[in-house]
Amino acid sequence: MATIATIAGWIILALIVLIIIAKNIVIVPQAHAYIIERLGTYQGTWNTGLHVKIPLFERIVRKVTLKEQVVDFEPQPVITKDNVTMQIDTVVYFQITDPKLYTYGIENPMAAIENLTATTLRNIIGDLELDQTLTSRDIINTKMRAILDEATDPWGIKVGRVELKNIIPPTAIRESMEKQMKAERDRREAILTAEGEKQSKILVAEGEKESMVLRAEATRLAKIKEAEGEAEALLTVQKALADSIQMLNDAAPTDPIIRLKALEAFSKAADGKATKIIIPSEIQGLAGLAAGLKEVITSDQIQEDKKINR
Structure with missing residues (x-):
């Protein structure tokens, strides 16, 4: 047992x-x-x-x-250089690089980082006016990161990035900013509308100008073509007349043929409205036959009348 x-x-x-x-x-x-x-x-x-x-x-x-951590702090009241109080909340990204310093360097690291962030933010914003604060986020983030990283180094913490999450101005300031932005948008809209109308009028005027130029050019070309056509027609007629004369000269016409041509010309004259026709005495015999009822005056008769009058 x-x-x-x-x-x-x-x-x-x-x-x-x-x-x-x-x-x-x-x-x-x-x-x-x-x-x-x-x-x-x-x-x-x-x-x-x-x-x-x-x-x-x-x-x-x-x-x-040892992972990178992020902490979002509550909005902190800050006062700008031009005495505007606003609420700003920040986001801090950090990483523990030395666990021993993180454990023994400070009692409450998160509370220390939060208070240090608020103090640093107030110091930086206090040197800036409202408009600069709203447009200088990158500058503020860079300054805060550098200051916090240096301050937390003895605690075994490395601050990798600091971001301003929200910037909340007072209600009156927000309403004023909204009115200002609306006025600016209206001004830009008016400028764009006026610019559009201006460009439209310019385009219309340029179109009318080009149309007038094209019409004038078309009229000029038409007149040139018309003049060239008339000149070419006159040239053709003169050339035909010259060719006919040359052909007559080359043919060596006899007196009967000349008389016959004169009779043809007389026939055309007799077809008109004239009541008296003066013909050469060489073709008066033939002309009497062709004249018909019209009074025919020969060139010899004209000579005799001149002698009598003398």
């Missing part, structure tokens, strides 16, 4: 030892670090991996994440 009790005691003791060992085996996950103290004194920093803690003597003081 004593032997069985002894064995059972050893088994219980072994189980207790195993439980204690199992409870003191610690696995640190990725991107984390654990701060270990032994008898109240900093012992070391456990990084990613398997670790065994000495029971009763060592304890985990703080589990620190």
Whole structure:
């Protein structure tokens, strides 16, 4: 019986030892670090991996994440250089670079960062007017990041970025800004409308100008073509007349032929409305036949009348 009790005691003791060992085996996950103290004194920093803690003597003081973190602070009242009070809330991105300094450097790191952010923001905004504050976010962000990063370095914290999330001016200022923006939009609309009308009138005037130029050019070309046609027609007529004369000269016409041509010309004259016709005496015989009822006066008769009158 004593032997069985002894064995059972050893088994219980072994189980207790195993439980204690199992409870003191610690696995640190990725991107984390654990701060270990032994008898109240900093012992070391456990990084990613398997670790065994000495029971009763060592304890985990703080589990620190090494990932980049973001904290959104409540809006803080700030006063600009021109005495305008507004609410500004900020967003801070930071990362713990030294878990030991983060644990022992300051009591409450988040509260310290929040207060430091508010103080820094008031100092920067206090040197700017309202319009500059609304248009200089990048400058404010850069200044705040530099100041916070330098101030939090002894705490094992690196500030990677600071952003102004919202800038909330007073209600009266917002209404005034909205009216100003509306007036500016109306002014731009009026300018664009006037510019559009101006461009439209310019285009219409240019179109009319080009149309008038084209019409004048068309009229000029038409007149040139008409003059060229008339000149060409006259040239053709003169050339035909010259060719006919040349042909007559080349043919060496006799007196009967000349008389016959004269008779043809006389016939055309007799077809007109004249009541008296003067003909050469050479064709008076033939002309008397052609004249008909019209009075025919020969050239010889004209000569005789002139002598009598003398």
